[in-house]
Structure formats: C-alpha cells, structure tokens
Amino acid sequence: MPMVCDILIQANTILTQDPQRTVLENAGVAITGDTITAVGPWENLSRRYTAGQTLNLNHAMVMPGLINAHTHAAMSLLRGVADDLPLMEWLTKHIFPVEKHLSPEIVELGAMLACAEMTRLGTTSFCDMYLIEDATYRAVDRAGLRVLGGEGIFMFPSPAYADTERGFDLVRELHERWKDHPRIRQAVMPHAVYTTTPEILRRCLALSQELNMPLHIHLAETVTETEQCLAATGLRPVQYVHELGLLTPKTTIAHGVDLTEAEIDLLAGTGTVVAHNPESNMKLASGIANVPYMLQRGVPVSLGTDGAASNNALNMFTEMTSCALLHKVRCMDPTCAPAQAVLDMATLGGSRTMCMPDIGYIAPGMRADMVALDLRAPNLQPLHNPVSHVVYAATGAEVCMSMVGGEVLYNDGAFLKIDYPSLLKEVSALRSWVREKLS
Secondary structure: OOEEEEEEEEEEEEEOOOOOOOEEEEEEEEEEOOEEEEEEEHHHHHHHEEEEEEEEEEEEEEEEOEEEEEEOHHHHHHOOOOOOOOHHHHHHHHHHHHHOOOOHHHHHHHHHHHHHHHHHOOEEEEEEEEOOHHHHHHHHHHHOOEEEEEEEEOOOOEOOEOOHHHHHHHHHHHHHHHOOOOOEEEOEEEOOHHHOOHHHHHHHHHHHHHOOOOEEEEEOOOHHHHHHHHHHHOOOHHHHHHHOOOOOOOEEEEEOOOOOHHHHHHHHHHOOEEEEOHHHHHHOOOOOOOHHHHHHHOOOEEEOOOOOOOOOOOOHHHHHHHHHHHHHHHHOOOOOOOHHHHHHHHHHHHHHHHOOOOOOOOOOOOEOOEEEEEOOOHHHOOOOOHHHHHHHHOOOOOEEEEEEOOEEEEEOOEEOOOOHHHHHHHHHHOHHHHHHHHO
C-alpha cells in the first residue's frame, strides 16, 4: 500500500544541492507537513506515495529556495532615492535622516514589498537587520517567508528606542514574543563598529550567548571604516571585534571587503561566516571582497543583496551572476569563482548565516523550501548544465513557483499569501512621504 504524504511534486529536473550535488531528471519530491520526506525518480516515487495534492512541474527545474544572507527589507521604500554616492555620505546625509522618521506601519509596508519581491524572484529565506524589526516580523508572518532578523543596535537613539539600554530590552522582548514562531528566528545585531562602543559589543555577545542566538554585524565594509577604527581603537575592524570575542561560528560579518589575508585566515580559524554583497559593494564603490581567497582558506561564505536602497534590487539570481563574473575579472582567472561555488554561497552558505542546517538543499528531513524555474524560457534552453543556467543565464523572471515549509506562496504569476494589488496602492501612496523627508 502506498504511503501518504501531503504534496507530491513532479519535475523535469531537480537540482538538489545535497552533499553529493545530485541532479535528477524526471524526478519528484514528497512533502509531509513542512518537511521533505522523499526525493527520487518520479517513476519510483509515484508508486510509493499517494498525496492530497500533486504539483505537475514537468516544464520546470526545482531547486532549493535561495537564501539572502544580508539585507534590510524595509529599505525597499527607499529604492532609488540616493544613488551614486559613497557609503558614508549615502548613510549620514540621505538614509539616516529619513530613517529617523520611520514608524511601525511604514516599516511593515516596506518589508511586505520586499517579501513580495523576494517571493517572486525565488528567495525563500533572508537575514534582516533593521529598525522597528517587530514590524518586519509581522510582514514575514503574513507573507510566509522565513527570516533571521534582528533589531539594529546603535550607541545613539533609533526610531525603535530612546537609548541603547532600551535597545537591549527590546531585543529580549522580541525574543520572547516571536521565539515559538516556526519561520521567524532572531539574532543579536550590533550595526557596526563605527555606530557602537566596545561595551555595547561585549553586551551584544553576552546577550547572544545567553539567548542562544546568532550574531550579525557590518564589518570591514570600506577603507574609510578601517581608518576610523584604527584612529579610535588602534586596531583594524576584524582584530578589534576578535579581541572582544565576537568572531565565532555563530557570527556573520556582512561585507568583509577591506580584509588582509591574515584577517581572512583569522575568520577561517574562528569559523566566522562572511555575507558577501557584490552588487551593493560595487554600487557604493566600497571595494571587492577577496572571496576566492576566502573560499581557498575555508571561510564559510554566504551571499546577500544588502538593502534595495543600495543595490537596487533583492534579486539573488542577478547577485549570483555578478558574484561569479566580478571575481573572474578581478583575478583575471575564469576558474576562481565557479558556478557551483557561487550557487553554494546562495544556498548552503545562507543556511550557515541563518544557523539553520535544515534549509539550503533538497533531501529527506530538510524543510520544504523550494522554487521552480520555467525551463520553457528561451534563456534556459537547451539545458546542458543546470548549475550553469542558474548562475549565468537565469534572471529570476523564470521563477514560476515558490514554496516555504510546504506552502506554495507564488504560483504561475499569482501571489497566494500577499494581496499584491492592495500592496501596490499603499506603496504608491507613500511616495510623497519619502520625498517630503528627503527634502
């Protein structure tokens, strides 16, 4: 007698990203609840299982949902408002002045727009640092995605708290409020070395250990940051946070651009994850992270978009393309950032940043977080090498299905959890507010 599952997926191709990097043709996935129960040839799977729902994706390639390892979701509302500027000028003269006026309603709206964009473009999980993060969690709860989030901790007031002490209280409150949610997890997120103090960073580390949460921080993003850190502490950023104890396997540093080889070796030795953001780093002229050396030395590397105000998209497919091509031309070596390594950053590397070993690939026991690409798209034909197509040919427009925890969120052009027409009206109405704050 066949076993019972909730969903059977039949696909033309399954790019599993499992430890063997198995690629299956004419294959299927069985899902029970939010978990994958079986993967294999469709002929065998269809005999072994009967399901309440069957998704026929014979025209598609199914792959793990992409994991955006560093972003600021609600900044989608600031897309395009302050382009073509260096990081510090962009932040201090344009972004921070608008952000001080944020409200929970505005943050939730921006985060919902980001969730729609990521859902449509094949991202199923993301790591988010922002302000009034509780509002982002509400958007994620409604949209169905998976998030590792954190309230940004600063040495000055933010729209979420009047002083840093209240900021730490808020982290505890959010932990208590959301700790039982199946898709929302939290990290302690000090913003950066130039917006915190040694005492704040020590307290962030202690709080992350007390609550058993990961730690996420912007670090070594620019030469200017390094110069400021040297002037203030006598140390470069990586050594500074290392002496405070922050570099651990549960820590992700976002950017990691201005690093020496010795610092990369230190990151490798401590198991610290680097969230690489090539498009944002290019757009802000922050520099190019030495990712090929990181990979050579065994540093866990994930891939992120950064916020839509500095990218200006939350598209992990184009981010993969940019990553692969950028490093080839920087090193003048076409082999230094192969497609498989870049896809690993966007899936398995992301699971390291999220501290979730049960996402990032398709196998029994893993969460059923998957997306499908329509292979009828002319840019995905002929299908000689699925990994190559995902990294070099796909744009995200080919995504025809997105699923998180066994729930379909997007299918054949339709959002199933987000009221997208209403969302568009709300976003359009907020344009005048953004322009007023900018002026």
